[in-house]
Structures are given as C-alpha cells and as structure tokens.
Amino acid sequence: MTRSIRPLVAGNWKMNGLKADLAIAAEVAKGYDIGLKSAVDIAICPPASLVYPASAALIGARIATGGQDCSTQASGAFTGEVSAAMLADAGAAFVIVGHSERRTLHGETNATVKAKAQAAQQALLVPIVCVGETKGEREAGKAIAVVKKQLRGSVPDGATAATLVVAYEPVWAIGTGLTPTAADVAEMHEAIRAELGRMLGKAAAAGVRLLYGGSVKPSNAAELMTVAHVDGALVGGASLKAEDFLAIARACA
Numbered sequence: 001m002t003r004s005i006r007p008l009v010a011g012n013w014k015m016n017g018l019k020a021d022l023a024i025a026a027e028v029a030k031g032y033d034i035g036l037k038s039a040v041d042i043a044i045c046p047p048a049s050l051v052y053p054a055s056a057a058l059i060g061a062r063i064a065t066g067g068q069d070c071s072t073q074a075s076g077a078f079t080g081e082v083s084a085a086m087l088a089d090a091g092a093a094f095v096i097v098g099h100s101e102r103r104t105l106h107g108e109t110n111a112t113v114k115a116k117a118q119a120a121q122q123a124l125l126v127p128i129v130c131v132g133e134t135k136g137e138r139e140a141g142k143a144i145a146v147v148k149k150q151l152r153g154s155v156p157d158g159a160t161a162a163t164l165v166v167a168y169e170p171v172w173a174i175g176t177g178l179t180p181t182a183a184d185v186a187e188m189h190e191a192i193r194a195e196l197g198r199m200l201g202k203a204a205a206a207g208v209r210l211l212y213g214g215s216v217k218p219s220n221a222a223e224l225m226t227v228a229h230v231d232g233a234l235v236g237g238a239s240l241k242a243e244d245f246l247a248i249a250r251a252c253a
Ligand code: PEP
Pocket: 012, 014, 099, 169, 173, 174, 175, 176, 177, 213, 214, 215, 216, 234, 235, 236, 237, 238
C-alpha cells in the first residue's frame, strides 16, 4: 500500500450478469459501511448492459461503476461498439482497457489500448489500463521488460493520478488460482511506479493507483495489499460473490 493513496477495489464481472444479478451489487452496497467508505473506494464493472441500472442502484452507496472496454472512436458507423461517452452517460466513472482477455482474444495492441484509454479520458472516464506478462515471458525472465513496454505503449501521454489507474495482472494468474509471490509483486509494482515516473513525471506517477489483479481472494488479499505500491485490487471471479468482494475490500482498507 502507499499511505497517501486511497485504495481502489474494482470488480470485473466479465461476461457474467443479468438483471437479477444486480442483487450482488445491492449486497455489496449494503456491506459498504461507514468504516469501509472512509478507507477504500469500490467500483463494480458489470457487462455493458448493466452499467446503467448498476449505476442507478449504487449511486446512493457511493460505489462507482465502470465499463470493461470501450471503443477507440467517439461515435459513428462502428456496429456493436460502445463508446466511452455512452458508458459515462450510463453513469460509469471508470473503464477497464487492455484486459488480457481483450489483448489475447481480440488482438488488441498497445496502440489500440492507448487509443481506448485516450477515448476514455476524453469522455471524463478514468481508464484502468491493464498490463501483465504471460507465463512464458515470466519464465524467460522478461516480465518487467514486457510490462514496461506495455506501459510505454498503452498509457496516454500527460495522464495524472486523477485520470489514470494501472492494473498489473499477470496473464497466468487470471482465473487460475495462481498468484505471484509478494516479492515478485513488489518488484513489479516498484518497476511500474518508476516507469510511470519516467513517462509522466515523478509527481504525477506518485499518486497513480496501481492495482494488483489475478486470482485475488479473501484468503490472499491481505498479504497482497501489504506490498509496497499495491494500491488496491482488480478482482474477477471473486467479485461475483458479494461476501468475498467485501472481504477483499476490507483487506484493502
Ligand atoms: C480479471 O479478470 O481481471 C481477474 C483478475 O480475474 P480473476 O480475479 O478471476 O483472476
């Protein structure tokens, strides 16, 4: 954790959730009590179809919502795409960009991710820019070099602590139950902060929230959150269980 940074716990529901599942969000809202509110920000990123009803349901609880992706374009003939402005109009405050599932399954390059992050900022959404190495890259000793390159290619120029969140999500840790050691997370988050410092200037980089993501659970959240430069979590599977998501938020607080 970085003492001067208010942590953020964001839930990525991925392609899960129908209207009835807003009950999960309602349960999270119920558990987000004064103590938690004073210590940690929470965001829920449901599928695009639920951003509006989730935002309407959560606004009173001061829980933010986010999209899971956005178009590089502002509007026009891009069938099936959702623009950042549409997400903002639906009540979102954040949008995840460059998730490894988008990079892998949809061939998104660093340049695409950067264009999406810029589109998000233009719509006054805060992009949660995801970076992370594959298992092969880690085993080859290239994890830090890979992540630095992703940062250089994906983070918009001139981003500040108020307009950027970065999530380090090792690809091999997502949905697998595997996590890096605390020492590996520490080394990576320190490297990310330093690289952002070179890109954005030290003062801006010092306040950017750096989330760890990849198989975060109630049982490992506390240890991960003690690591320097880990300012919260991006949570996939465990965000679909209100009790688990709240336990992770408590660990971040
Ligand atoms: C994610 O999809 O961003 C993620 C971190 O997933 P999980 O927590 O399920 O590993």
